Amino acid sequence: MVEHLTKRFGSGVTAVADLSFSAAPGKVTGFLGPNGAGKTTTLRCLLGLVAQTEGKATIDGVTYREIENPITVVGASLEASGAHPARTARNHLRMIASAAKITDSRVSEVLETVGLTAAADRKVGGYSLGMRQRLALAVALLGDPKVLILDEPANGLDPEGISWLRTFLRHQASKGVSVLVSSHVLSEVQQTVDDVIIIRSGSLVYQGSLHALTEGGPAEVVVRGPNIDQLVLPGQWSRKSVANGETVITGATIEEVGRAAFEQSLELHELSAKSADLEQLFLGLTAEESPTNQSVNGKGGPE
Template identity: 60%
Template structure:
């Protein structure tokens, strides 16, 4: 489980996250929603220990990310889509990260197959499409076979076929009992992908709960716009 408790972050005079609390349970896809600038990426980075909170705490299975004995075996994350050396092949990129995590080369072949990237594993990063890069990012996050996954806007730039694949893939991971927190601004897609939602605005929690309950009287888009003040 991911637990965020009274989390806050200031950048100078700007309060990016303000007293945020929510839980992300295992065995489900939790959508992390909010307008641009709502604090989603900052929150994800605090969960991963990349940004120090001003107050509060974020824990994974009861521990801060920095205190996990082998973080990549517990948590996989896709936050940055530009972290590839342009001249390195997909396979070599994964081999490098596997060595850093202490995983055998055999795991590289496994994750390439898992995300459907084996056919272009020999290609250099500079020649990859957006969809190929996204699958390679997911393969990197899965090297340690983590039980917790954080994905920041994973459908950005994907074509309809890629989005449909991502939806099936993410739901299959949750079906294995993993914990998934997925940020998105494509509400129609999120409605088909997630089981639960956490909606924030201006760094504060607006609501959280099962999507079936929140959409009982309308679509996710209608509910979201009403709650975030985007609807008239």
């Protein structure tokens, strides 16, 4: 949980500004915002890796540093594996495990969970970015924590890997784990998350269910037919697009569009409701209002 969290860097950059949110047990919470929005900085505050300027960042009511055996409470992956390239994944995990009095059998177990068993005895130096991401997840899982904090875990994963990640995150949440997962691409996590926290320039722009976010968006009706371009719309509706006999209408319900087509004797081949375009909604929410958006889009840096 983060309460009125603010982080200013010496250089005068306010990376996080009065941010408050929480992530619930048994849920996957997406922590979203464009590059440079302050996601990594927030997660670093939560993990006690950087001291906040103001406010609180706690896990289960206490700061990370107050947790006695943190690996058993919170698992984190901030960068794709800090493992030594000459070490094997299994040895990397064993080292961390032995420091925390975790057994070798648990090491094998997490390797299996992340799908690295076959590659476990190969040197990490030869790993793809996706395999490193899996190794970072294995490290996070070692202590069987009830909180998972993952910074851009989908980065570098191929579509198969992203699909695997979705199942993985859902499985963790179904065990009651609080999963907080950041991303700068909504579509990566869209099918996985229950709740979303969206930030822009360090400040909260939305917290709530993904469902409620789409409900709030503009509804669209897709209508298709051979002469659909002839459909006459009442004043308050608008035609968003017309292409190949398909029209997208906003400002009307599906019933109203159906009735209008019927009254105008137009043949229909499709009449469907389209939920708001999430990516558009996300971009709209996170777009800078002022023209000085350079600091947000210009610097992202490697994630």
